[in-house]
Amino acid sequence: MITGKNYIGSQLKAAGTKIYKTINPQLNIENPWSFIEATPEEINEAVALANDAFKIYKNYPAQKKADFLNAIAEEILALGDELLEVYCSESGYPKGRAEGERGRTIFQLRTFANMLTEGSWLEATIDTSIPDRLPLPKDDLRKMLVPLGPVVVFGSSNFPFAFSTAGGDTASALAAGCPVIVKSHSMHIGTGEMVASAVIKAAKKNNIPEGVFSNLIGSGVTLGTSLVKHPLVKAVGFTGSINGGRALFDLASQRPEPIPVFAEMGSINPVVILPDALEKNSKKWAAAYAGSITLGTGQFCTNPGLLLGIKGEKLNQFIDQLAEEIEKIAPSCMLHPSIKADFNNGKEKIQSQNGVSTVAEYKGEIAPNYAPQTILTVDGKTFLENPALSHEVFGPFSIIVQCKNNEELLTIINKLDGQLTGTIIAEPMELSNYNAVVDALQNRVGRLIFNGVPTGVEVCASMIHGGPYPASSDSRFTAVGIHAVKRWVRPFSYQNWPDELLPSALQNKNPLNITRTVNDIITNKPI
Structure with a gap:
């Protein structure tokens, strides 16, 4: 065929x-x-x-x-x-x-x-x-x-x-x-x-x-x-x-x-992981994000490429658990040898930067176009000082940024490029203490996720798959x-046009029986 x-x-x-x-x-x-x-x-x-x-x-x-x-x-x-x-x-x-x-x-x-x-x-x-309207019709x-x-x-x-x-x-x-x-x-x-x-x-x-x-x-x-x-x-x-x-x-x-x-x-889809959520469900979130990072060999535009947390024992425990979970997953095939080569180049470039540590990387034997999933970590100050660390690596890759405090976390979010998604992992009572973080993340993304993973784009009227540049070229769509x-459309007006020559959607009788706004009232009734 x-x-x-x-x-x-x-x-x-x-x-x-x-x-x-x-x-x-x-x-x-x-x-x-x-x-x-x-x-x-x-x-x-x-x-x-x-x-x-x-x-x-x-x-x-x-x-x-x-x-x-x-x-x-x-x-x-x-x-x-x-x-x-x-x-x-x-x-x-x-x-x-x-x-x-x-x-x-x-x-x-x-x-x-x-x-x-x-x-x-x-x-x-x-x-x-x-x-008969006055002073003008x-x-x-x-x-x-x-x-x-x-x-x-x-x-x-x-x-x-x-x-x-x-x-x-x-x-x-x-x-x-x-x-x-x-x-x-x-x-x-x-x-x-x-x-x-x-x-x-x-x-x-x-x-x-x-x-x-x-x-x-x-x-x-x-x-x-x-x-x-x-x-x-x-x-x-x-x-x-x-x-x-x-x-x-x-x-x-x-x-x-x-x-x-x-x-x-491009999008690296930042994920903010707050301390109370880690204390309560650290292992659960480690398993969820190991799966999300490797889903489809990481070849999703919503792959979580950046995890942000507050430095401390809770985050250290999560890093160890994520490393353990992700190394259990068998590598899978990438789309093309050139994509595998780009993955290797991007991963190795970030691994070679000062202050970056590798916390997990699959070390077993793999086929030629299979990708070894990789997790790196870096402190917030180093991340802020090196723009190369925020570049997208297309594939099963993520970097964990350990922020020294909430202020550094907020600074990092505000300096991010536009993204398709942003995610916050938190306990509900905890979230109210991070309003500034939520507001900052909303300003950088097209879709904000609470206690979930960004991979998975539902086809429905409420979905926004876009975001501020460079996630998309026009964040309004x-x-x-x-x-x-x-x-693919533009607005167009008819003024004083004969009713019988109008498109059906605009005719008085509303032959299509569609919902219209007529004199500021939403209705499907004829005029």
């Missing part, structure tokens, strides 16, 4: 000469398939098709777009175990992870389909006219959200399903009414092509315009630059490194018409949950 070609709309094309292969990290060998890089002509064709499709697709009824998203979910499921096998061969993840992530991807697609049929996401707002004004245009989505390395070809960015953009051009991630191109085939089948079955979806192959620099700079592209979604996300952001900002780049980038759709 894998051809190695690009989907330019529904057509498989491969006019290029540059060949890519993917790696089976478990076996440390190349997979059997060859993939052809998209040519400049194919890139232009995909974007032109998307632009033409936008003129039609943006006006499709909500139910038709919902049917399309549900059909994508069904077609992905119809690929069966063969899709899971390709996923595993390109990622090194076990089959259980593949099944779980596929389920999450299906749920995301169906959640956006449900959002479309419910309708309130459009934020339809109506202020009817008052012709009031015009009729009606506002709703409208799609931006063609969107480029960059697949992520660590979620070949949920943050890639038909993942959250693609699902939310299609729900918004935006065509999508996916830049397939080079580590799982075969998985991407199979998922793309499911999207194309769903589009054909639902008579979706040609070009609403394309899937392109190529290096991040060459293909990515061409797509972001293309004048017909109107927005970009990215999940990956700070360097990659910032490069795309800068390119988009330098265009004659700048466009938004919604990039989810989330990459997970139905509100992710707001990245």
Whole structure:
């Protein structure tokens, strides 16, 4: 089922000469398939098709777009175990992870389909006219959200399903009414092509315009630059490194018409562990965080890479327990040899810094692309003086900072870069004594967790997966949950427009029966 070609709309094309292969990290060998890089002509064709499709697709009824998203979910499921096998061969993840992530991807697609049929996401707002108002009449004004245009989505390395070809960015953009051009991630191109085939089948079955979806192959620099700079592209979604996300952001900002780049980038997800919690449940939290640090070989954007505590016997006991728990866990496979190399380089760079001690590191024999989980510790003063110690190490790695007192803890939090998550481990009565710490952490993160672990991102309307820069390029938006759709839309007003020519969402009769705000009252009644 894998051809190695690009989907330019529904057509498989491969006019290029540059060949890519993917790696089976478990076996440390190349997979059997060859993939052809998209040519400049194919890139232009995909974007032109998307632009033409936008003129039609943006006006499709909500139910038709919902049917399309549900059909994508069904077609992905119809690929069966063969899709899971390709996923595993390109990622090194076990089959259980593949099944779980596929389920999450299906749920995301169906959640956006449900959002479309419910309708309130459009934020339809109506202020009817008052012709006899004094001293001036009031015009009729009606506002709703409208799609931006063609969107480029960059697949992520660590979620070949949920943050890639038909993942959250693609699902939310299609729900918004935006065509999508996916830049397939080079580590799982075969998985991407199979998922793309499911999207194309769903589009054909639902008579979706040609070009609403394309899937392109190529290096991040060459293909990515061409797509972001293309004048017909109107927005970009990215999940990956700070360097990659910032490069795309800068390119988009330098265009004659700048466009938004919604990039989810680096995060070390600080965890504050307070003394009373350690005294009561130290062993429990050591076991929980050993599991969280090593989950998925640490290849989660919410991996807890920084633990902060107050220096003393309670923290020393926790460090010893965490070291004991984490060394019990067998290492697992990373996504790619290059990611394993980056993990080693980042870990060794921090280990070599003055004042840093290694408290746990797996020492047994491991396969070539497996990662030895590592825990380091350092005092608060040294951490504050050395910015290198706060750099993300992507993998099963965490550094414990032993703060001399609450003031030093607060100083460290205030100096942190923006993060996706922050966690506080505390007894409920203890928490009220640390209001300043809570406030400081809230100012640096997108999601604040009490007595839990940051790994695990629930797909629901209340989830924020984003945060102050560099966790994401725009902290006002989330990459997970139905509100992710707001990245691909803009507000638009009609003034004194004939009722019969308005979009259905704004017409007096409210034919969609959606919830609207009419003259400051939330209602679904007709006007």
